[in-house]
Amino acid sequence: MLTSESSVLKILLVDDSASHRMVLAAELDAMGHDTVEADCAEDALRLYKLERPDIVLMDVEMPGHNGHWAAHQIRLSDPEAWTPIIFLSGLARDDDLAAGIDAGGDDYLFKPVSPVVLQAKLRAMQRLRALSQQLLTLTDQLRASNADLQELSLRDPLTGLTNRRGLDIRLDEELRAARREKLPLTVLLLDVDNFKLYNDTAGHLQGDDCLRRIGQLLAGTCRRPRDLAARFGGEEFVILLPGTSHSGAMLFAKALRRTVHQLALPHPAHGGERCVTISGGISTAVPDGNSTIESLLSRADAALYTAKSLGRDRFFCFETQTDTTTGVAEAANYDRDKGSSADLF
Known part of the structure; x- marks a missing residue:
């Protein structure tokens, strides 16, 4: 579980442009994070299941299936977990932002990406992901406690037998x-x-x-x-x-x-x-x-x-x-x- 803003993140970077990936990967490396790269939506889905990244940076416009499709498939493949998805796009219309959120995205970065804004967004998503992991842990503990209480409710306290x-x-x-x-x-x-x-x-x-x-x-x-x-x-x-x-x-x-x-x-x-x-x-x-x-x-x-x-x-x-x-x-x-x-x- 991530507990510190300085934790190293595994980031899935999805962009069909090799030059854009190279620039962003260099910036992420300079921040101390590990990067896994994909050049299409299908490859992004495969690598997500294989690598289990901490955050996904996803280009919206790609040949074939776009980033919205990939985000939707990622959410379907892992419904009980939450991995932040930040879209990368040159489209800034309200409808485009709404479509990205509806598809399962959590935030937007507009191209060209500012390193300062990118680092701030990653810190924010890192905090949210840490809180999500803590919530999952507490939920598991609560589920276990409820199971224990259910077991106790069926036990005779004197003999330990079923009541x-x-x-x-x-x-x-x-x-x-x-x-x-x-x-x-x-x-x-x-x-x-x-x-x-x-x-x-x-x-x-x-x-x-x-x-x-x-x-x-x-x-x-x-x-x-x-x-x-x-x-x-x-x-x-x-x-x-x-x-x-x-x-x-x-x-x-x-x-x-x-x-x-x-x-x-x-x-x-x-x-x-x-x-x-x-x-x-x-x-x-x-x-x-x-x-x-x-x-x-x-x-x-x-x-x-x-x-x-x-x-x-x-x-x-x-x-x-x-x-x-x-x-x-x-x-x-x-x-x-x-x-x-x-x-x-």
Whole structure:
């Protein structure tokens, strides 16, 4: 980026007259700038793309395509950048000046070119180009900051997992993909067993640490690119497994349950004799036009409460009518709305 008026400029000098180019090139060299020369509009466009000059000095009247055409093509070839274009012309009518600006030019120098005026124009364009580069840098920084903020808005601050908003977005994407590809989509809704007792005994700070540990474990189980672990709310979590069948979901849940056991996180309400466990509900479907995010989550939620009614520390799946502990469904017809709260909590 140019930051000083004394910076060396790379200048593309375009003029069909070799004598005019020689005079201007000598003046630019005396000012300490580097010059690339072209003798026609087509060559100017080619050299602009190849050399990426800091400034273009362009004759207007040339055989074939004129300078206005070349300026227009330069702007089309590089729409996000701004390189100053100064036209060189003996035409001083208002219409000629307006046509040059409309074509993409930024200023005019009238022939014969005064070295003093040329140097002043270059300094002015150099300052403008430096400001343009600074603006582009700030725009890039702002874009990156917005991307970071967007990422943060989809993250749960406690566990670092995707939050409920991010989960809803991904669920919608994966539901559409599964419906389009006619592939199964599995949702696991799980929570930490007896977590209220954990908080009441150890306090909320240690409870937060427990949730962080569980969140890290769940994130580690999502090894495929599209698998997702998210915090649903409180001590509830969701794992999204695109392209996973009923049997695959049950195998995943069994492995997850073993992993939680291996974590061996003591549950303070049981004097360290028992460790933290999780219960979960599994919902798997090949979505059709009637499938919704709400229906998937509702079925997983009902399966979660069934798992709790069967004794916790297990996953239950309505589709297979089995749980991950016994392999059978002692309470397959469990009704969450009619179930006893004493049985659940």
